[in-house]
Amino acid sequence: MLAKELKAKLQDIVGAENVEDDNASLLAYSYDATARFQAMPDAMVAPRNKTEVAAIVKLCNDHRIPIIARGSGTNLCAGTTPASGGIVLTFKHMNRILEIDEENLTMTVEPGVFTKDIFDTAQEIGLFYPPDPGSMHISQIGGNISENSGGLRGLKYGVTRDYVLGLEVVLPNGEIIRTGGKLAKDVAGYDLTRLFVGSEGTLGVITEAILKLIPQPETKKTMLALYHNLDAAAETVSAIIANRIIPATLEFLDQATVKVVEDFAKIGLPTEAKAVLLIEQDGAPEVVERDAEKIVKLCKENHAFDVQIAKTDEQAEQLMTARRSALSALSRLKPTTILEDATVPRSQIPKMVKAITEIAEKYQVTICTFGHAGDGNLHPTCLTDARNTEEIALVEKAFAEIFEKAVALGGTITGEHGVGMMKLPYLHLKAGEAGIAAMQNIKKALDPNGIMNPGKMLAIAEKEKAGDLQ
Amino acid sequence: MLAKELKAKLQDIVGAENVEDDNASLLAYSYDATARFQAMPDAMVAPRNKTEVAAIVKLCNDHRIPIIARGSGTNLCAGTTPASGGIVLTFKHMNRILEIDEENLTMTVEPGVFTKDIFDTAQEIGLFYPPDPGSMHISQIGGNISENSGGLRGLKYGVTRDYVLGLEVVLPNGEIIRTGGKLAKDVAGYDLTRLFVGSEGTLGVITEAILKLIPQPETKKTMLALYHNLDAAAETVSAIIANRIIPATLEFLDQATVKVVEDFAKIGLPTEAKAVLLIEQDGAPEVVERDAEKIVKLCKENHAFDVQIAKTDEQAEQLMTARRSALSALSRLKPTTILEDATVPRSQIPKMVKAITEIAEKYQVTICTFGHAGDGNLHPTCLTDARNTEEIALVEKAFAEIFEKAVALGGTITGEHGVGMMKLPYLHLKAGEAGIAAMQNIKKALDPNGIMNPGKMLAIAEKEKAGDLQ
Numbered sequence: 001m002l003a004k005e006l007k008a009k010l011q012d013i014v015g016a017e018n019v020e021d022d023n024a025s026l027l028a029y030s031y032d033a034t035a036r037f038q039a040m041p042d043a044m045v046a047p048r049n050k051t052e053v054a055a056i057v058k059l060c061n062d063h064r065i066p067i068i069a070r071g072s073g074t075n076l077c078a079g080t081t082p083a084s085g086g087i088v089l090t091f092k093h094m095n096r097i098l099e100i101d102e103e104n105l106t107m108t109v110e111p112g113v114f115t116k117d118i119f120d121t122a123q124e125i126g127l128f129y130p131p132d133p134g135s136m137h138i139s140q141i142g143g144n145i146s147e148n149s150g151g152l153r154g155l156k157y158g159v160t161r162d163y164v165l166g167l168e169v170v171l172p173n174g175e176i177i178r179t180g181g182k183l184a185k186d187v188a189g190y191d192l193t194r195l196f197v198g199s200e201g202t203l204g205v206i207t208e209a210i211l212k213l214i215p216q217p218e219t220k221k222t223m224l225a226l227y228h229n230l231d232a233a234a235e236t237v238s239a240i241i242a243n244r245i246i247p248a249t250l251e252f253l254d255q256a257t258v259k260v261v262e263d264f265a266k267i268g269l270p271t272e273a274k275a276v277l278l279i280e281q282d283g284a285p286e287v288v289e290r291d292a293e294k295i296v297k298l299c300k301e302n303h304a305f306d307v308q309i310a311k312t313d314e315q316a317e318q319l320m321t322a323r324r325s326a327l328s329a330l331s332r333l334k335p336t337t338i339l340e341d342a343t344v345p346r347s348q349i350p351k352m353v354k355a356i357t358e359i360a361e362k363y364q365v366t367i368c369t370f371g372h373a374g375d376g377n378l379h380p381t382c383l384t385d386a387r388n389t390e391e392i393a394l395v396e397k398a399f400a401e402i403f404e405k406a407v408a409l410g411g412t413i414t415g416e417h418g419v420g421m422m423k424l425p426y427l428h429l430k431a432g433e434a435g436i437a438a439m440q441n442i443k444k445a446l447d448p449n450g451i452m453n454p455g456k457m458l459a460i461a462e463k464e465k466a467g468d469l470q
Numbered sequence: 471m472l473a474k475e476l477k478a479k480l481q482d483i484v485g486a487e488n489v490e491d492d493n494a495s496l497l498a499y500s501y502d503a504t505a506r507f508q509a510m511p512d513a514m515v516a517p518r519n520k521t522e523v524a525a526i527v528k529l530c531n532d533h534r535i536p537i538i539a540r541g542s543g544t545n546l547c548a549g550t551t552p553a554s555g556g557i558v559l560t561f562k563h564m565n566r567i568l569e570i571d572e573e574n575l576t577m578t579v580e581p582g583v584f585t586k587d588i589f590d591t592a593q594e595i596g597l598f599y600p601p602d603p604g605s606m607h608i609s610q611i612g613g614n615i616s617e618n619s620g621g622l623r624g625l626k627y628g629v630t631r632d633y634v635l636g637l638e639v640v641l642p643n644g645e646i647i648r649t650g651g652k653l654a655k656d657v658a659g660y661d662l663t664r665l666f667v668g669s670e671g672t673l674g675v676i677t678e679a680i681l682k683l684i685p686q687p688e689t690k691k692t693m694l695a696l697y698h699n700l701d702a703a704a705e706t707v708s709a710i711i712a713n714r715i716i717p718a719t720l721e722f723l724d725q726a727t728v729k730v731v732e733d734f735a736k737i738g739l740p741t742e743a744k745a746v747l748l749i750e751q752d753g754a755p756e757v758v759e760r761d762a763e764k765i766v767k768l769c770k771e772n773h774a775f776d777v778q779i780a781k782t783d784e785q786a787e788q789l790m791t792a793r794r795s796a797l798s799a800l801s802r803l804k805p806t807t808i809l810e811d812a813t814v815p816r817s818q819i820p821k822m823v824k825a826i827t828e829i830a831e832k833y834q835v836t837i838c839t840f841g842h843a844g845d846g847n848l849h850p851t852c853l854t855d856a857r858n859t860e861e862i863a864l865v866e867k868a869f870a871e872i873f874e875k876a877v878a879l880g881g882t883i884t885g886e887h888g889v890g891m892m893k894l895p896y897l898h899l900k901a902g903e904a905g906i907a908a909m910q911n912i913k914k915a916l917d918p919n920g921i922m923n924p925g926k927m928l929a930i931a932e933k934e935k936a937g938d939l940q
Contacts, residue, residue, distance in 0.1 A: 103708050103817035126714055150655045159655055161664075162632070175904035182815035184845035185620045185629055185885035187668050188893070188900040189927060190909045194631075194664035198657050215714035238573055244596055244685035286756040345652035347573035375654035415655035423658070430658040434645035438916060439660045445915035446908060457659060 002042045002087075006063060010045055010087075013055045018046040018093070029070065029088040030081070033135070034422055035336045036386050037078035041068065041088040048093040050168060050176055050207040057205060057451075058174030060087060066454050069201045071111065071143025074135035076339055077420030079147060079200050083455030089205060091142055097121060098208070104182040106165060107211045111142025115149075118211065127213040130157035133416070134324055142206050148198030150416030152249045152323070155374030159416065161197045168208035169196055172447040182210055195442075200418050201453040203446050217282035220248065221292045222316035225299040226273035226306040230254070233275040234350040236302040237373045240279075241346065243298060245291050249280035250374030251323050252349070257330070257370040257381075264329035265322040270306065277304075277373065278323050280316070326370050327381070334366075334383035340399060342406035343377040343415030355405045356380045363398040365391065377415035403429055419457040427457070472512045472557075476533060480515055480557075483525045488516040488563070499540065499558040500551070503605070504892055505806045506856050507548035511538065511558040518563040520638060520646055520677040527675060527921075528644035530557060536924050539671045541581065541613025544605035546809055547890030549617060549670050553925030559675060561612055567591060568678070574652045575683045576635060581612025581676050585619075588681065597683040600627035603886070604794055612676050618668030620886030622719045622793070625844030629886065631667045638678035639666055642917040652680055665912075670888050671923040673916050687752035690718065691762045692786035695769040696743035696776040700724070703745040704820040706772040707843045710749075711816065713768060715761050719750035720844030721793055722819070727800070727840040727851075734799035735792040740776065747774075747843065748793050750786070796840050797851070804836075804853035810869060812876035813847045813885030825875045826850045833868040835861065847885035873899055889927040897927070 002010075002021050010019045020026065021043040031038045042065075047053045060067050066086025073080050082088055091112030099108040102125065107118060115136040122129045132151035133139055139149070145167070150159045166180030169192075180186055180193040196203055227233040237250060253261070253276045262269035270276065277299070281291045292309065299307045310316035331337040344352045353369055356378070360367040371378035380402055382395050403413045403426045413419075413426045428436055440458050443450075472480075472491050480489045490496065491513040501508045512535075517523045530537050536556025543550050552558055561582030569578040572595065577588060585606040592599045602621035603609055609619070615637070620629045636650030639662075650656055650663040666673055697703040707720060723731070723746045732739035740746065747769070751761045762779065769777045780786035801807040814822045823839055826848070830837040841848035850872055854865050873883045873896045883889075883896045898906055910928050913920075 101815075101817070102712060104815045105711065106815075148657045148661070150657075154654050161661070171904065171908060175907075177902060177905045177908060179905065181880055181882060183813055183880075183882055183885065184624050185813055185842075185847045186882040186900075187618050187620075187886060187888050188882045188884050189889060189897055189905065190912060191618070191631070191664050191668055192905065192908065194661050195912075198661050215716060241575065242572060246685060284754065284757045284760075287754045290754075343653055343655055345571075345574045345576075347571070372655075377655045410651055410653075412651060412653055412656040412658045414658050415653065416657060418657050419659060427659055430656075432647060434641065435647045435649070435659065435662065437645075438641060438647060438662065441915035442660060442665075442912055445911035 007043065009059055010043065010056065014045055014047050014052050018048070020044040032073035032075050032078065032080045034076050034078040034081070034420070035338055037081045037421055039082050040085065041082035042085045044088045044090060046090045046092050050170065053089070053170045053205050053207050054174050054176055056087070056089070057170050057172065060451050061172055061174060061449055064449055064451060067205065067451055068453050069142065069146065069205045071140030072135070072138045074139045075143060075147055075418060075420065077414065077418040077422040079418050079420035079456060081421065083421060091140065094207065100125065101182065105213045106182045107213055109141055109209055109211060111140060111206050111209070113141050115139045115141055115144055122213050123216060126216050128216040129163060129211060129213055131160045131163055134327060141209060145197055145206055145209055146199065146201045147418045150377060152251060152372060154372055154377065155250055156246045156248045161194060163212045164193060164197050164209055165212050166210035167193050167196055167206055169204040169206055171204045172449065172452050180210065198418070200420060200457050202443060202457055203452060219285045219288050220280055220282035220316070221288050222310040222319055223279045223292065223295060224308045224319060225277040225279065225304040226270045227275040227304055230275045230353055231350055232303040233277050234353070236277060236299050236304065237349065238347060239298045239302055240295060243294060245294060247279050247291070247295065247374060248282040249278065250372070251278040251370070252373035253278065253323070253326070253370040254368060256368040257326055260329045260333060260368065261322050261326050264332065265325055267318045267322055269322060278319060280320070330368060330381050330383060334385055336384045336386040338382040338384065338395065340380050340402065341377060341415045341417045342380060342402050342411065342413065344406050344409045344411030346374065346376045348409040348411065349373055349376060349378070352378060352406060352409055352411070356402055359398050359401045363394040365395050365398050367398070376411065400426065421456060424457070424459060477513065479529055480513065480526065484515055484517050484522050488518070490514040502543035502545050502548065502550045504546050504548040504551070504890070505808055507551045507891055509552050510555065511552035512555045514558045514560060516560045516562050520640060523559070523640045523675050523677050524644050524646055526557070526559070527640050527642065530921050531642055531644060531919055534919055534921060537675065537921055538923050539612065539616070539675045541610030542608045544609045545613060545617055545888060545890065547884065547888040547892040549888050549890035549926060551891065553891060561610065564677065570595065571652065576652045577681045577683055579611055579679055579681060581610060581679070583611050585609045585611055585614055592683050593686060596686050598686040599633065599681060599683055601630045601633055604797060611679060615667055615676055615679055616669065616671045617888045620847060622721060622842060624842055624847065625720055626716045626718045631664055633682045634663060634667050634679055635682050636680035637663050637666055637676055639674040639676055641674045642919065642922050650680065668888070670890060670927050672913060672927055673922060689755050689758050690750055690752035690786070691758050692780040692789050693749045693762065693765060694778045694789060695747040695749065695774040696740045697745040697774055700745045700823055701820055702773040703747050704823070706747060706769050706774065707819065708817060709768045709772055710765060713764060715764060717749050717765065717844060718752040719748065720842070721748040721840070722843035723748065723793070723796070723840040724838060726838040727796055730799045730803060730838065731792050731796050734802065735795055737788045737792055739792060748789060750790070800838060800851050800853060804855055806854045806856040808852040808854065808865065810850050810872065811847060811885045811887045812850060812872050812881065812883065814876050814879045814881030816844065816846045818879040818881065819843055819846060819848070822848060822876060822879055822881070826872055829868050829871045833864040835865050835868050837868070846881065870896065891926060894927070894929060
């Protein structure tokens, strides 16, 4: 609980109506979209501008109070659970699109803007903001930047990082800095912009961002290819890339996922297929037409037993929406859904999917797999029950093996979800002890008192390390 | 000079033939492509692999000896002059392309590979490595990464940073870390890859890099638009972007530059034009055709008095080569050429070019301007004589004002050249004192003994700050 004096100071800064510390209110900020992590904050504070953010940060730094900047809490790495209590910052007052600059193709936003509103606002003027994390309808851009969110368009268009040109950040010492700008080129000092992107709120509080927009693709085409086995689907992915085609979306779903999604969305998905590829290409009409023809041909050559092309925009949208609903659909089946994002080089997908299947069998746990085949970012998803401690222990062992396998195949423990508390025990697999030490030194250099989102990403793991679980 | 004992240890590590410390040899490493900066190193050491690099770094860290990793020294920011002596590391033995991975579209290289060889090797198999700094024929990829080099294709394709997927780095403590991988998505910890890109050798020694390749554009078209005044050229740039066309190259040359380049290249450039745009679009044939038509129309609507389309590949290549020769051509005119890279948001180019002209007149110095109009990255180039101390003082004042103006217009002091020693006095204009402090803390965290390229980027400026020169 917050000391009275501190609460009064916070109220002075942001107004009494913007500080909440009753249990009922705080409960809403005690968890995020990640299963099995919960901790109560001491207060929720909603600043109205960067000056207030700076004043809050200074106060917290002086009193060593943790600060957890939080968007909609849609992250899947326990990135915004208040592990050590402290103050949750929300951005309901800092939610404006400040500027759309059509000459420089930028949009300047506050952290509380919903990702979908950025996409829609750009679209209205023929521009395109490509990053599309699954939660984009409700996620906020501040959270997307902090987690470097990915999405379905990563292969062709990259991730959030690739669309952040500049930031305004309140550092842990309360100083406000601006990085980057409306600039395609800027090498004045270290690339702080990209250091803050994906830093999970551990280095400062983002108060403004300049986003890059690009011209909207003129048209698109959506296809569904059905396979009797996974290897054929994977070989199709390789064949498409080998033919120098980079689709906008290249998604993979296994049979279990397709069945669940169809049961949820009821749009006639082919539940008889062992593996499905959902492919979308966008761009100039001639190019899309030609690429689509080539893609269909490559699917068939690689033993797709059926290839369907969406006939209308509605049908295409239905397919994409169905894919986006995979997590929601899967969560209905069991009390606890653990969605992971082990990622490998594209060429290693068949090996990785095979390994996931074998590991699930070994530990007798249910794992469905879908994900972004084009960029190697898979989502093995475990359906389980957090109350069943015996099963959960097996699930943990299974995931530890999955992460080890991903790294052994040249991949990573997390492609787009982040480390948070969820992946803490596994970071050493990817970054190595020397890499973690370097990151910890950077953290200490910028946040010597450790007030920024403590217990996340680089905290000393409280659990045993993954390697010791075997 | 190197102590005997140290020299013997270095010889033990890399072999006697790979340590040089005679004056004649060292002279070659005492300067880079930047005018007016020179300092002698104590030795040149050429390691043969990462283990040797790590051993050298450990030795130097123990003895507090500066290390300057150096490619071909083509940088324009005095980034590789051995300001405090020490050891220059060269990569003549670490110059192999280690792997081309056509499935994952990556190339893995050692730091000593020439940029042009990367481009050519990719091209041979239908792939494309877009970053093309002016010096790419002789520059090495290690240097490109350390400087985050740009080039003519920045607008559409980005810069070196956008094509570095992973690195192997020897940290100042001698530990070897690997960052990133053959992965489009990776959020396992801080983005060390992008922190090292553009860090000018101040945080570690890069020993390997995984580069991203993309499919080669099928075709391209090159155009030249001639104007009676600069504003019309600038308005054309805005009009092209406003029409949602992103050309691969969109270069601007003023009359002075065109005249000098024509005198050098003799290919019939229009020396009567006050301003010239060199525009190239690439991609699928239909798209290039359509874009080119639109671009020609927009040039004419914005008062180009002539628009020429290159009829053959040779003619197109001639135009691009002429543009690339601008620096060489200008350097013939006066003993000293100072090529700067003040960068502004694209929409501010007219204001910036006007300011450059006025500032040059104010101080009575000769400044030609050309550059990457599409991405706002201008190259005001001063033709002067370093021996004329009176004129040089005026040149410095002029450039200080140019940098201030660029920042005031939302731009930066350096778009693609880096800070090095050249821009040290101006970094505070862009990064601010709090930003510089944050960078210095990161530097100290990773390199507490300050052995990595000391005196560069974040060193305390020995000169007066730009603001005090007025």
